[in-house]
Amino acid sequence: MFETAELGHTVDKAEYKDEIPKLREALLDAQFELGQKKPFPVILIVSGVNGAGKGETANTLNFWMDPRSIHSHAMGEASDEELDRPAMWKFWRRLPPRGTIGIFFGSWYSFPMREHIEGGKGQDYLDAYLDDFIRFERMLAEEGALILKFWLHLSKDNLKKRLKTLESKKETKWHVTKRDWEGVDLYDKMIPVAEHVLRRTSTAHAPWIVVEATDEKYRNLTVGRTLLKAIQGRLKDGGVKPLPLSVPVEALEHGDSRNLLASLDYTLELDKKEYAKQLELYQGRLSKLMRSPKFKDRSLICVFEGNDAAGKGGAIRRITAALDSRSYDIAPIAAPTDEEKVQPYLWRFWRKLPRTGHTTIFDRSWYGRVLVERVEGFCAKSDWLRAYGEINDFEESISRHGAIVCKFWLAITSEEQLARFNEREATGYKRFKLTDEDWRNRDKWDDYVRAVCDMVERTSSELAPWTLVEANSKYYARIKVLKTICERLEAQL
Amino acid sequence: MFETAELGHTVDKAEYKDEIPKLREALLDAQFELGQKKPFPVILIVSGVNGAGKGETANTLNFWMDPRSIHSHAMGEASDEELDRPAMWKFWRRLPPRGTIGIFFGSWYSFPMREHIEGGKGQDYLDAYLDDFIRFERMLAEEGALILKFWLHLSKDNLKKRLKTLESKKETKWHVTKRDWEGVDLYDKMIPVAEHVLRRTSTAHAPWIVVEATDEKYRNLTVGRTLLKAIQGRLKDGGVKPLPLSVPVEALEHGDSRNLLASLDYTLELDKKEYAKQLELYQGRLSKLMRSPKFKDRSLICVFEGNDAAGKGGAIRRITAALDSRSYDIAPIAAPTDEEKVQPYLWRFWRKLPRTGHTTIFDRSWYGRVLVERVEGFCAKSDWLRAYGEINDFEESISRHGAIVCKFWLAITSEEQLARFNEREATGYKRFKLTDEDWRNRDKWDDYVRAVCDMVERTSSELAPWTLVEANSKYYARIKVLKTICERLEAQL
Numbered sequence: 001m002f003e004t005a006e007l008g009h010t011v012d013k014a015e016y017k018d019e020i021p022k023l024r025e026a027l028l029d030a031q032f033e034l035g036q037k038k039p040f041p042v043i044l045i046v047s048g049v050n051g052a053g054k055g056e057t058a059n060t061l062n063f064w065m066d067p068r069s070i071h072s073h074a075m076g077e078a079s080d081e082e083l084d085r086p087a088m089w090k091f092w093r094r095l096p097p098r099g100t101i102g103i104f105f106g107s108w109y110s111f112p113m114r115e116h117i118e119g120g121k122g123q124d125y126l127d128a129y130l131d132d133f134i135r136f137e138r139m140l141a142e143e144g145a146l147i148l149k150f151w152l153h154l155s156k157d158n159l160k161k162r163l164k165t166l167e168s169k170k171e172t173k174w175h176v177t178k179r180d181w182e183g184v185d186l187y188d189k190m191i192p193v194a195e196h197v198l199r200r201t202s203t204a205h206a207p208w209i210v211v212e213a214t215d216e217k218y219r220n221l222t223v224g225r226t227l228l229k230a231i232q233g234r235l236k237d238g239g240v241k242p243l244p245l246s247v248p249v250e251a252l253e254h255g256d257s258r259n260l261l262a263s264l265d266y267t268l269e270l271d272k273k274e275y276a277k278q279l280e281l282y283q284g285r286l287s288k289l290m291r292s293p294k295f296k297d298r299s300l301i302c303v304f305e306g307n308d309a310a311g312k313g314g315a316i317r318r319i320t321a322a323l324d325s326r327s328y329d330i331a332p333i334a335a336p337t338d339e340e341k342v343q344p345y346l347w348r349f350w351r352k353l354p355r356t357g358h359t360t361i362f363d364r365s366w367y368g369r370v371l372v373e374r375v376e377g378f379c380a381k382s383d384w385l386r387a388y389g390e391i392n393d394f395e396e397s398i399s400r401h402g403a404i405v406c407k408f409w410l411a412i413t414s415e416e417q418l419a420r421f422n423e424r425e426a427t428g429y430k431r432f433k434l435t436d437e438d439w440r441n442r443d444k445w446d447d448y449v450r451a452v453c454d455m456v457e458r459t460s461s462e463l464a465p466w467t468l469v470e471a472n473s474k475y476y477a478r479i480k481v482l483k484t485i486c487e488r489l490e491a492q493l
Numbered sequence: 494m495f496e497t498a499e500l501g502h503t504v505d506k507a508e509y510k511d512e513i514p515k516l517r518e519a520l521l522d523a524q525f526e527l528g529q530k531k532p533f534p535v536i537l538i539v540s541g542v543n544g545a546g547k548g549e550t551a552n553t554l555n556f557w558m559d560p561r562s563i564h565s566h567a568m569g570e571a572s573d574e575e576l577d578r579p580a581m582w583k584f585w586r587r588l589p590p591r592g593t594i595g596i597f598f599g600s601w602y603s604f605p606m607r608e609h610i611e612g613g614k615g616q617d618y619l620d621a622y623l624d625d626f627i628r629f630e631r632m633l634a635e636e637g638a639l640i641l642k643f644w645l646h647l648s649k650d651n652l653k654k655r656l657k658t659l660e661s662k663k664e665t666k667w668h669v670t671k672r673d674w675e676g677v678d679l680y681d682k683m684i685p686v687a688e689h690v691l692r693r694t695s696t697a698h699a700p701w702i703v704v705e706a707t708d709e710k711y712r713n714l715t716v717g718r719t720l721l722k723a724i725q726g727r728l729k730d731g732g733v734k735p736l737p738l739s740v741p742v743e744a745l746e747h748g749d750s751r752n753l754l755a756s757l758d759y760t761l762e763l764d765k766k767e768y769a770k771q772l773e774l775y776q777g778r779l780s781k782l783m784r785s786p787k788f789k790d791r792s793l794i795c796v797f798e799g800n801d802a803a804g805k806g807g808a809i810r811r812i813t814a815a816l817d818s819r820s821y822d823i824a825p826i827a828a829p830t831d832e833e834k835v836q837p838y839l840w841r842f843w844r845k846l847p848r849t850g851h852t853t854i855f856d857r858s859w860y861g862r863v864l865v866e867r868v869e870g871f872c873a874k875s876d877w878l879r880a881y882g883e884i885n886d887f888e889e890s891i892s893r894h895g896a897i898v899c900k901f902w903l904a905i906t907s908e909e910q911l912a913r914f915n916e917r918e919a920t921g922y923k924r925f926k927l928t929d930e931d932w933r934n935r936d937k938w939d940d941y942v943r944a945v946c947d948m949v950e951r952t953s954s955e956l957a958p959w960t961l962v963e964a965n966s967k968y969y970a971r972i973k974v975l976k977t978i979c980e981r982l983e984a985q986l
Contacts (some may be wrong), residue, residue, distance in 0.1 A: 007756050196955075205740065247727075
């Protein structure tokens with residue numbers, strides 16, 4: 001695999017001097033067009049042999065291009081903030097918005113490769129990460145990203161030569177660290193691993209490009225030209241089209257009207273006295289659980305979805321009443337902000353993940369993709385169909401990191417909703433709660449029923465189960481929510 | 494995940510009697526159109542709780558439809574033939590051709606799930622299989638297959654009831670085996686595993702469809718209707734389009750003319766006397782290696798690619814001269830047969846894989862996809878781009894099963910090729926070897942150089958390395974090939 005990168009590719013000084021101004025101009029033009037139209041983000045990974053000039057390559061690109069819309073991320077040790085969240089969080093927060101370029105040197109590949117080469121972790125360990133990365137990059141690509149992964153290669157001899165040359169000059173001596181020489185010792189062990197990783201994770205939508213890095217000029221020119229052609233090509237063909245569907249959606253619909261929502265018992269209720277008693281009981285339990293030392297390494301994520309006027313806000317307030325206000329956040333999810341619109345749709349949820357020991361309550365959530373966006377046709381069929389898998393991956397990674405995920409669908413009957421709408425219209429201080437959109441959504445009741453049932457079927461799991469809450473009685477619903485959270489916490493802590 | 498399938502879905506007798514004739518007619522129509530146009534194959538997986546009626550469902554579909562183009566495969570114990578080859582071989586050989594329907598009950602999922610649930614294999618073991626299956630199904634989908642995966646679900650209580658009912662009647666008693674009752678004991682252990690598997694492997698192109706199987710009529714009707722809608726929908730939208738490319742191909746081209754083929758030393762040669770001596774030596778070694786008891790559990794797969802007139806045939810004959818004629822096969826790869834054309838492109842190579850202890854020599858190979866098909870534009874860009882990964886997967890699975898894979902590119906210079914073409918034209922008994930196509934290929938020399946270099950870069954690995962053979966001297970080339978095979982075998986046995 002690395003044979004091509006040991007052929008002694010070079011660029012002579014004169015050619016380099018001649019080419020660079022042309023390449024820079026073209027890159028700046030492409031960058032300008034990218035920034036104007038914002039059709040996609042560009043994600044560059046610069047990996048390779050230690051000492052092959054990853055940092056210099058990133059610096060060169062930064063220098064050549066407009067620094068306002070290209071950003072390099074040297075991923076060193078994780079910060080406290082980052083350690084408190086799933087491993088991919090630190091990459092998510094640095095994803096370039098559409099119209100810009102992000103360069104990662106030391107990417108998601110670094111950690112599991114190092115653990116495998118130096119830390120004694122086995123092949124299975126590495127491969128599990130690689131499969132996660134393939135899914136992650138596929139999601140990015142399907143969200144529109146242009147992904148280029150460079151592997152800068154040096155033969156062992158050339159690596160040694162390079163380190164010696166750097167060491168021999170006073171002004172470059174500081175470049176060479178102990179770690180670089182350790183890299184030489186590990187070289188023979190590293191190469192077959194790198195080969196495996198590149199082979200396994202080189203896909204049509206996120207290919208590895210091996211670049212011989214012996215000659216700096218060749219290396220820089222090749223990376224620059226590849227980047228240029230990739231951006232120009234994608235600008236020309238107008239971005240990503242939705243994937244064609246291989247299974248027609250209609251085929252996945254259920255045949256009869258029997259469904260999870262219809263099977264709930266909406267007459268369940270609780271009288272005021274019993275409610276007050278149980279509220280005190282469960283809020284007390286919850287409060288105690290949150291102060292448990294065991295919760296310090298965990299986090300709690302609650303997701304509230306439900307029919308309009310089903311009482312999400314009221315239920316949420318009964319939870320937060322039991323929490324320390326420094327330890328939780330409520331994330332109300334409305335239309336995405338400008339900043340969120342230029343990122344993959346899961347980005348805005350990643351950024352709101354709680355640190356360990358903390359709680360985030362999502363009032364509406366990532367499930368919007370398979371609910372409102374599906375029903376209203378805000379995204380292509382193929383987009384919401386792939387979302388089930390992406391959401392499962394997302395919840396799996398947050399759960400693996402210790403989050404306890406509770407998801408609630410607050411369900412009321414159509415008649416109950418109508419009564420509540422009418423009441424809201426009639427009551428001054430509640431009128432603001434009712435919008436034209438609520439009435440429009442009501443017209444699509446059956447479409448929502450189908451979307452909710454599919455959602456629960458495809459995303460309820462042991463790790464992150466859905467709880468359907470019969471919410472015609474607000475008292476009953478609030479207690480069921482509190483009780484569910486307490487029981488989940490008790491089981492997990 | 495299985496909540497939806499415990500709602501007590503039923504279909505009453507009258508409705509069933511009324512619906513079946515209509516459904517059958519529509520299914521037969523769809524099947525007829527599918528068979529006429531042959532736009533895609535249909536792959537049905539029928540999995541689920543033991544005792545939920547997987548076999549009966551398959552039987553029902555067989556009974557409803559035209560049995561000539563629907564085939565059920567109950568995957569029981571592997572045959573000797575199958576045990577001698579990679580695990581997926583038994584599925585590949587049964588893949589339905591385009592225009593037909595294949596039903597697998599007991600699919601690729603069964604074995605690793607059973608090993609995990611009953612055999613004590615861990616989560617990593619299971620997940621590694623699942624990731625292989627995701628790639629496999631994605632490849633099938635991208636090759637055009639319509640894939641539906643049914644999971645027939647029964648609650649534990651209903652499972653017990655069903656077994657008791659069957660046992661209580663003389664005519665159905667034989668249905669119930671000891672294994673079925675073991676399934677009841679394992680039920681609670683199995684369900685979370687099934688949930689994990691379904692969640693992980695339910696993709697937009699190969700979704701799982703959970704069907705409540707308590708009521709046979711509901712089960713049959715749901716499976717039948719889903720199948721109908723899926724085929725009708727796909728017939729209507731005219732099959733699979735090639736995937737959009739997220740990275741433009743031009744960006745992946747190398748910038749300079751330095752390449753692996755240009756870097757070979759074409760002056761390497763061997764005189765006749767030395768050739769004769771070494772030929773004897775290496776054929777002797779090869780013959781001995783093949784008779785090694787250690788080879789009994791392995792197999793040898795040689796791949797020959799190269800420029801036209803580079804001497805592939807001659808090199809192959811020098812290998813087979815050292816082999817027992819009962820132990821090897823030569824597979825010359827020309828245009829696919831009718832039977833092969835209606836299958837995924839790798840199918841015709843899977844079918845030719847040697848049993849353990851045997852050898853297959855491919856004279857041209859699966860690399861046609863990234864060579865001639867790429868250069869001639871016989872397939873879409875996205876098709877040959879994804880092929881690198883698919884080929885790597887393929888070679889990984891055959892290597893893991895014990896195959897020793899040697900891949901040779903026989904390289905001659907353009908001048909040498911011209912001389913050989915001219916000689917062939919002038920020599921009566923060689924004239925048949927030269928076709929107009931050879932001359933046409935020669936005009937695309939540079940395109941082939943690029944394709945070969947990309948191929949080597951993207952598919953040479955420790956498991957299945959490419960050997961570039963300088964073949965201007967036939968003697969030299971033949972010895973290098975023999976020597977390489979001997980050394981690989983010595984290292985592996």
